[in-house]
Amino acid sequence: MSAYNFTDIEKKWRKIWENNQVYKVTENVNKPKYYVLDMFPYPSGAGLHVGHPLGYIASDVVARFKRLQGFNVLHPMGFDAFGLPAEQYAIETGQHPAITTDKNMQRYREQLNNIGFSYDWDREVKTCDPNYYKWTQWIFLQLYNSWYNPELNKAETIENLIALYNNGRANQFEKPWIELTETEQQKELTQYRLAYKDESFINWCEALGTVLANDEVVNGRSERGGYPVERKRMSQWFLRITKYADRLLEGLESVDFPESLKEMQKNWIGRSEGAEIEFEILTDYAKNLTHNPFLDLTPSPFIDLTPSPSPKEERGADVSQVQGGPFDGTRYFNIGKDSIKYARENRKNKTDAENLLWQNIRNNKLGAKFRRQYPIENFITDFACLAPKLIIEVDGGYHLDNEQNQYDKLRAKRLEILGFKVIRFTNEEVLNDVIKVLKIIEVKIKEDQANWNKSAIEQSTTAFINEDTASISSLGEGLGVRLNEDLKVRVFTTRPDTIFGVSFMVLAPEHPLVEEICAIEQKTAVDDYINYCKSRSELERKSETKEITGVFTGAFVEHPFTGKAIPIYIAEYVLMGYGTGAIMAVPCGDSRDHTFAQKFGIAIPNIFEGIDVNEKAWEEKTGIITNSHCDRFSIDGLNFEEAKQKVLDSLNHLGIGTKQINYRMRDAGFSRQRYWGEPFPITYNNEIATTDPIENLPITLPEVKSYKPSGDGKSPLSTISDWVNLPNGNIRETDTMPGYAGSSWYYLRYMDPHNLNTFCDKQKSDYWQQVDLYVGGAEHAVGHLLHSRMWCKVLHDLGYISFDEPYKKLVNQGMIGGVVYHFYYDQNERKIYSDSVNINRGNLLQFKVPNEYVSDDETFSEEGIDGFCKEFIQFEGFEFVMNNDKFTFEKSITKMSKRLRNVVNPDEIIAKYGADTFRMYEMFLGPIDQDKPWNTKGIDGVSRFIKRFWGYCIDDDGIISLNNEPANEASLKIINRTLKKIAEDIEKYAFNTCISSFMICLNELQAQKCRNVDVFKNFLIMLSPFAPHTAEELWSKLGNTTTILDAVYPAIDETYLNDDAFNYPISINGKTRIIMPFALDADASEIEKTVLADSTVLKWIEGKPVKKFILVKGRIVNVVV
RNA sequence: ACCCGGGUGGUGGAAUCGGUAGACACGCAGGACUUAAAAUCCUGUGGCUUUGCGGCUGUACGGGUUCAAGUCCCGUCCCGGGUACCA
DSSP, rough: OOOOOOHHHHHHHHHHHHHHHTTTTOOOSSSSSSEEEEOOOOOOOOOOOOHHHHHHHHHHHHHHHHHHHHOOOEOOOBBOOOOOHHHHHHHHHOHHHHHHHHHHHHHHHHHHHHHTTOOOOOGBBTTTHHHHHHHHHHHHHHTTTEHHHEETEEEEEEHHHHHHHHTTOTTTTOOOOSOOOOHHHHHHHHHBBBEEEEEEEEEEEETEEEOOOOOOETTTTEEETTTTTTTEEEEEEEOOOGGGGGHHHHHHHHHHOOOOHHHHHHHHTOOOOEEEEEEEOOOGGGGOOSSSSSOOSSSOOTSSSOOOOOOOOOOOOOOOGSSSSSSSOOOOOOOOHHHHHHHHHHHHSHHHHHHHHHHTTTTTTTSSSSEEEEETTEEEEEEEEEETTEEEEEEEEGGGSHHHHHHHHHHHHHHHTTOOOOEEHHHHHHHHHHHHHHHHHHHHHHHHHHHOHHHHHHHHHHTOOHHHHHHHTTTTOOOOOOOOOOEEEEEESSSSSGGGGEEEEETTOOOTHHHOOGGGGGGGHHHHHHHHHHSSSSHHHHHHHHOOOOEEEEEEOOOHHHHHHHHEEEEEEEEOTTTTSSSEETTTOOOOHHHHHHHHHHHOOOOOOOOOSSSOOOOEEEEEEOOOEEEEETTOOOOOHHHHHHHHHHHHTTTTTTEEESSOOOOOOOOOSSSOOOSSEEETTTTTTEEEGGOOOOOOOOOOOOOOSSSSSSSSGOHHHHHBOTTTTTTTOOOOOOTTTHHHHHHHHSSSSTTTSSSOHHHHHHHHBSSSEEEEEGGGTHHHHHHHHHHHHHHTTSSOOOOOOSBBBEEEEEOOEEEEEEEEEEEEEEEEOOOOOOOGGSSEEEEEOGGGOOOOSBBOHHHHHHHHHOOOOGGGEEEEBBBTTTOOOOEEEOOOOOTTTOOOOHHHHHHHOOOHHHHHHHHSOTTSOOOOOOTTTTHHHHHHHHHHHHHEEEEETBOOOOOOOOOHHHHHHHHHHHHHHHHHHHTTTHHHHHHHHHHHHHHHHHTTOOOBBBHHHHHHHHHHHSSSHHHHHHHTTTTTTTTTSSSSSOOGGGGGGGOOOEEEEEEEEEEEEEEEEEEOOOOOHHHHHHHHHHHHHHHHHTTTOOEEEETTTTTEEEEEO
């Protein structure tokens, strides 16, 4: 046979393919389209390693296969070219990142071409190319100029929002829109823009004078150099991705992603459904405490919450405090602070009449929840019931005054507009015959009860709240002034069903209420605790073993059902950034609350039937609720779902709780204080952001003397004054965009890569539509994939593209690992331990060592140690604890990375075995989505296969040794079956079994001595996606003048797929004993007769009676005796 | 701690619906060719047992359902990934 000279063959065809532009693709409406996309690489200096191509090969196989099937296949490649390594290299060497990046891209392209991918390089996309990032900037402007309209549930242009303001939509400044200054208008709009600026924390490293990315920070120190890192507050760009939380979640239903990846995205978004519940604060009562309340909740000593009434006092119900004209019905006011204080005063100094009435109507005594001194709009009502909407006023003497009378009338009118009924009593009426008064109230409640339908209640709970605050507070953004904030703690809980298990409340130490509610006696303790929290760095908070800490505030809330007083604590374990920053603690149902209760000696009321919660909380959502009732309400005997619903309904009736959905996901930071990224098309005029007009795009990166950050936390761009300071006096934004900006939409640019007028022509995106198959690593599960999904939805909402999910199907290729060596070290003792040194590694930190410091015998030579310490100066002066005078590493398999320098280069493999063998071997390694360590051991098997295939088709003189001798039945069977199997397996992305099938097919054909040229032509076609060079060479040797790329995947001849006989395994009692052939259409009774007459079968039956005879056609026979 | 994956020979891994466990390879052992080596080809290769035919056993472990379980159910252990005082 003529030797299989892969080097020549591969070189030859690569050249021909390139010259003939065989991979060029254009929109062709006559063919169905298929879009196969790889996650484009970041062109690092280290070049490709063997892990990269795994996914690329898989997608290339699919692309080539789809082409054989007649699809118009888009299979592009490009580079995610902005990034930190090039910038760091620039800082070190002064080399412009564009130059290094360019060089690296060149090298990548070469390496990729060596593997024989079918990319249309005409469509190459480079994110650092101004012609590309022009459109990244343009999309940013679309984000900036859009807002998310919750009514339409989609993004729309900011002009629509401005129009709403012009039509009287409320704003935070409480003035008509046209009266706002531009700064105020922009401030208002900033709350809605999909791209906005806000203050937030960054990782600041003083020693390096730079901002660090999260993964550049290791254990609270900079990865490079190990310098301390602190959190610094800076103004940063954000993308309002949280508005898309629900749609990103819903969208997952419509796409074919791996379950685990969907799960990750779901967790990241972290939607949790629950309720927000208000608890009224009883600040004053703590002062009267004489004994520890926590151990003594039932029966509560605080059931009577009324302190001795103070002398009557004329309240100035105080028209003067009402700002502006109160009755025009269009403007809303938050209640003034003084009014609230005043309301509190009144709570303390109740009139006798009010007290009497209060004692008789509180705690749902009349079947409805009343509150005292309840502010509605700018009024303070004596008693208010939100459902039914009822207000009871008890009048003192001054109400007889004429002016006041007038005012009362007007106020009653306004309250009626809001849907409230006002009943008015005099002090005397109440004091003389409270029973009569109560009856009147009860009748009113009953009258209204008929109308207690849900929608009415929903209205009632929102109508009296300032529209602006309502929308904001429901989004959990904590902006604006909330009505009644001073009087209530709002908590978020996913377990409203456990409300009777509440025995304390916890606020985050940063909670704004803390200062206000804190009792004087507790002030010192609370301040100390807050200071303690502040002093603790992020590092300490995270690394320290989770010990629960906290402190009592001295304040209480009232339990909405039982009326008992519940102490309020502050504790670090409640985070200000999630939910409302406050929780109702249920120690019997939450382990953290349980620990806390135990530590602070708080009661642990048990509400779970038959479950012991003394030692441990019961966190399951199963079981029956008990001990959960008050006078008029009970959820005893209900399960989780029922109880939750009932409590929610009731809270809703009472107007103190609403269903609430919270998300863990935060808005995405979009600012980097770096050089090598897209500049923002934003300038500032007196702090007001102005967008660059589209015709000015791209805003290109200027040349800069030093790539070092400015040292004050700003990007190097800030040092170029003639770039920063524009002729018109505006100042340019000096942040740059993060790495994910460019990669969030690149799949669209491939469709129309050279368009100078738009990011992607709609006609083209309408043709190519979604990516049919997207292949890439799972490490992008949340970052890149969520961002590009969001961008896609925004572009869709704004009408630029017609689909709202970018990727139809996603396959995660597994990681190909490399060997990594590591050691354990003790930061305090300053010691580094060798392998097999007997020490508890549990308390030590691990450090992975670049491979170059490790010699073949896995030891660390003396020189190695020196070099190592020079590079990793944080270990300078550490003692190396040896084992038998040797330092040995521990070994593991990890992701190949430039940083660990354990990279295996594909070029070497290709030089030795050829690209086709390399391609097939990577596919043969195992399922595409599985992680596997790289080893070259098995490659010989694939290499032999290709050589054998070659040698079987080509004789010693290099002449085709296939012929026209008709193929026999067996050969036609195997080739047809393999054709079917390969097609099926590719659709299933089971590439490893494809390779096995090829081997089996060749083995059989060889055994059958089949050299039929048609059989082998078919073989070549199905082999070509995997081994394109070899297939093409043999294809042309067979006399074909067109490329095998344009061949048609052979039709499968069904007649060869079905056998007419089958070798039945005959088992007796489930154990296979012999094999007997039967025709597939053989009669069942015939088979039974024959089987039971067989001597071997008889032997195993041992004369026992046959109980059952099971025949599964084409599968098995089982005889049960 | 929680949520996802996964656990099959010396190794990588096969095994549509529950239906012959270990396909296809690597490695190893023996043989052929060769002066020799490489390459190539042939034979064998889960474990235990038996001279042999054969038998027993076997898919992390323990139970269960079934005529039949790697596959389904319950419990346990281990490995990998993700997330985390998220209420």
